[in-house]
Amino acid sequence: xxxxxxxxxxxxxxxxxxxxxxxxxxxxxxxxxxxxxxxxxxxxxxxxxxxxxxxxxxxxxxxxxxxxxxxxxxxxxxxxxxxxxxxxxxxxxxxxxxxxxxxxxxxxxxxxxxxxxxxxxxxxxxxxxxxxxxxxxxxxxxxxxxxxxxxxxxxxxxxxxxxxxxxxxxxxxxxxxxxxxxxxxxxxxxxxxxxxxxxxxxxxxxxxxxxxxxxxxxxxxxxxxxxxxxxxxxxxxxxxxxxxxxxxxxxxxxxxxxxxxxxxxxxxxxxxxxxxxxxxxxxxxxxxxxxxxxxxxxxxxxxxxxxxxxxxxxxxxxxxxxxxxxxxxxxxxxxxxxxxxxxxxxxxxxxxxxxxxxxxxxxxxxxxxxxxxxxxxxxxxxxxxxxxxxxxxxxxxxxxxxxxxxxxxxxxxxxxxxxxxxxxxxxxxxxxxxxxxxxxxxxxxxxxxxxxxxxxxxxxxxxxxxxxxxxxxxxxxxxxxxxxxxxxxxxxxxxxxxxxxxxxxxxxxxxxxxxxxxxxxxxxxxxxxxxxxxxxxxxxxxxxxxxxxxxxxxxxxxxxxxxxxxxxxxxxxxxxxxxxxxxxxxxxxxxxx
Numbered sequence: 153x154x155x156x157x158x159x160x161x162x163x164x165x166x167x168x169x170x171x172x173x174x175x176x177x178x179x180x181x182x183x184x185x186x187x188x189x190x191x192x193x194x195x196x197x198x199x200x201x202x203x204x205x206x207x208x209x210x211x212x213x214x215x216x217x218x219x220x221x222x223x224x225x226x227x228x229x230x231x232x233x234x235x236x237x238x239x240x241x242x243x244x245x246x247x248x249x250x251x252x253x254x255x256x257x258x259x260x261x262x263x264x265x266x267x268x269x270x271x272x273x274x275x276x277x278x279x280x281x282x283x284x285x286x287x288x289x290x291x292x293x294x295x296x297x298x299x300x301x302x303x304x305x306x307x308x309x310x311x312x313x314x315x316x317x318x319x320x321x322x323x324x325x326x327x328x329x330x331x332x333x334x335x336x337x338x339x340x341x342x343x344x345x346x347x348x349x350x351x352x353x354x355x356x357x358x359x360x361x362x363x364x365x366x367x368x369x370x371x372x373x374x375x376x377x378x379x380x381x382x383x384x385x386x387x388x389x390x391x392x393x394x395x396x397x398x399x400x401x402x403x404x405x406x407x408x409x410x411x412x413x414x415x416x417x418x419x420x421x422x423x424x425x426x427x428x429x430x431x432x433x434x435x436x437x438x439x440x441x442x443x444x445x446x447x448x449x450x451x452x453x454x455x456x457x458x459x460x461x462x463x464x465x466x467x468x469x470x471x472x473x474x475x476x477x478x479x480x481x482x483x484x485x486x487x488x489x490x491x492x493x494x495x496x497x498x499x500x501x502x503x504x505x506x507x508x509x510x511x512x513x514x515x516x517x518x519x520x521x522x523x524x525x526x527x528x529x530x531x532x533x534x535x536x537x538x539x540x541x542x543x544x545x546x547x548x549x550x551x552x553x554x555x556x557x558x559x560x561x562x563x564x565x566x567x568x569x570x571x572x573x574x575x576x577x578x579x580x581x582x583x584x585x586x587x588x589x590x591x592x593x594x595x596x597x598x599x600x601x602x603x604x605x606x607x608x609x610x611x612x613x614x615x616x617x618x619x620x621x622x623x624x625x626x627x628x629x630x631x632x633x634x635x636x637x638x639x640x641x642x643x644x645x646x647x648x649x650x651x652x653x654x655x656x657x658x659x660x661x662x663x664x665x666x667x668x669x670x671x672x673x674x675x676x677x678x679x680x681x682x683x684x685x686x687x688x689x690x691x692x693x694x695x696x697x698x699x700x701x702x703x704x705x706x707x708x709x710x711x712x713x714x715x716x717x718x719x720x721x722x723x724x725x726x727x728x729x730x731x732x733x734x735x736x737x738x739x740x741x742x743x744x745x
Contacts, residue, residue, distance in 0.1 A: 279608075280557055281565040282560075282565055282568050283600060284601045285604075287601060288604065288608065290378075291416075291417060292605065294377065298367045298635055298638070299635065301367060302363050304332055304333060305356065305359040306356075308329060308333055308359075309359065313352060316349075321342070322339065322345075325342055326342075333363070335362045337358065338354075341355060353669070353671045353713045354671075354737055357673045360623050361623075361716075361732075364718070365729070365730065369729040371632035377422075379422035379423045380727060381424040381727075383424070386424045389421060389422050392594070393591070394458065397464070397465050397466060398465055398467070398468040398521070400427065400467050401426050402426075403428050403470045404428075404471050405430050405434060406495075407430040407432045407487075407643070407653055408486070408640070409619060409621035409640045410474065410529040410619070411472060411529070412430075412633055412637070412639050413635050417532070417605070417635075418527055418534060419598055420602065430643060431641075432642075432653040433487030433488050434495075435499075436506075438505050441469070441506055442510060448467060449461070468523060470523045470524075471499035471500070471503055471525070472499075472526070473498075473525075473527070474526065474529050475492040476490075477530050479530075483529065483530075486659070487656055496526060497547055499524055500537075500545055503545075523539065523592075524537040525537070529617070530613040531606055531613050531614075532599070533599065534595070536550055536592050536595065537549065537550045538550070538551055538579045538580055538584060538588075539584055539588065540581070540582050540584065541582040541583060549579070551576060553596050553600065557600050568597075572596050572597055577589050619637065619640075619663070623638075623639060623640075623673040623674065624639070624657045624661060625641050626674055626677070627642075627678045627694070627695070628643060628644075628679055629677040629679040629720075629722055629730070631722075632729075640660060641653075658672060671714045671715055672709065673716060675717070676699055676717055676720065677720045678694045679691070679721070679723070679724040680721060680722075683725055688721060688723070691721040695721065695734065696734065702717060703717075717735065717736050719733045719735060720732050
């Protein structure tokens with residue numbers, strides 16, 4: 153039989169014919185083995201037949217100097233040491249380039265090792281030398297605590313539903329809710345259980361809203377991420393950012409709940425050191441972003457915060473798009489139709505629009521720096537499109553954090569750190585600015601800890617490859633949300649301008665909740681500055697305005713009890729939790745006659 157030959161990368165190729173050198177050697181050996189006779193006296197038919205036999209023999213044993221396996225019944229062939237191919241010099245595996253501009257960017261995190269490695273094999277691998285195990289342990293405890301609040305809601309309500317016709321129903325229900333969830337259920341809903349079936353949809357939404365309020369209080373009062381303004385981690389990162397040459401880091405991730413943790417977990421940046429605004433498809437509003445840039449530069453000029461206006465630092469705008477390595481055609485960005493190439497190109501175009509707007513609107517060489525990052529929602533591995541020295545970003549070139557993880561796992565922490573920095577510096581023909589190299593290297597090394605976090609917590613990729621958000625967050629705020637698949641964001645001032653983001657969220661929750669006959673919980677939030685007279689009242693008015701617009705836009709869902717809202721406001725100048733100022737679940741007030 154003809155044996156297929158392995159390629160340089162170890163994958164079997166199609167069977168191949170013998171090489172020219174092999175044929176020549178077989179012909180020489182055949183000539184030497186034939187009886188010596190004159191060429192003129194040789195039989196042409198015999199010569200042709202001999203040549204055909206030798207060629208068949210060559211085809212059968214093609215493959216350089218293969219030897220037979222001793223005492224093998226099947227006559228199987230194994231390769232000798234002489235068969236080893238020369239090592240082929242290749243470019244670093246973390247540099248990925250598209251062969252064709254029409255192809256979609258391939259995942260930098262193919263997750264093959266997650267699918268093939270057994271649990272015991274992963275245990276042998278251990279953590280990467282750059283992984284912060286203590287930080288991973290602390291983040292895991294916080295995530296399990298907060299998500300556990302929401303995950304206990306359905307089991308508790310199932311128990312409540314089971315004894316809703318018992319005499320002491322309200323007492324049992326409240327005792328169970330306090331013990332399992334930590335809060336009371338609304339009496340005005342429980343008291344109607346003897347008249348009509350218990351409104352489980354309303355109770356579900358109530359529990360989600362109360363759980364949101366509980367973790368909001370925990371976040372602002374206890375600072376579980378140790379990243380509040382003025383904390384040691386925040387001050388250290390602020391100083392590091394200035395050393396890199398940036399006075400503000402403005403990040404726009406996609407509004408998808410699978411990116412809600414991108415700051416505190418995937419990139420490991422103190423949340424108070426970043427300006428974060430999420431939008432569907434990471435399509436941020438250019439005009440609003442320019443206004444925030446103006447505010448930042450004005451504060452530098454008037455207050456020297458975070459540094460003096462004449463300091464040679466820059467405003468860095470980052471877009472984080474996402475993709476799925478396990479199911480790219482269905483679990484990618486919903487706003488871009490799960491088209492990874494479109495998600496990346498649209499994000500880059502929006503970055504270019506922002507930079508052009510700043511340069512065209514202001515004098516004296518005003519400009520901004522840009523950075524494009526992709527996040528694999530299955531493994532949390534990032535890929536960074538490293539900008540060149542002149543700030544240009546290429547869509548088909550990136551550094552893959554997972555590949556860097558694998559290539560540096562066997563090194564010491566110092567060697568791995570140096571290897572990551574070298575990869576960033578040599579990625580482009582012209583090395584980026586030293587500050588950009590330093591920042592990107594920092595983010596890539598931080599992401600290595602997150603990759604180990606996912607592996608150790610789930611023994612592979614995330615089990616919830618798709619959406620699993622608990623509620624929709626609408627408005628401006630939600631500084632406390634830093635957990636994956638907890639909240640779908642729809643940042644907006646009015647429903648009309650934010651309709652695309654909100655519609656995507658409602659579509660997602662129709663699959664998550666409505667399909668199970670559960671309502672869509674919507675938390676409306678407007679932060680305000682307590683330093684401004686009348687700001688709180690205006691924030692409350694904005695909440696009611698948006699609630700009315702949502703009720704009008706999704707009338708059928710609201711009428712059927714499949715969409716409930718909670719109205720909250722918060723003073724952004726104080727470390728205080730969100731304040732509930734209204735809800736569709738509030739008891740109906742009796743009118744006085």
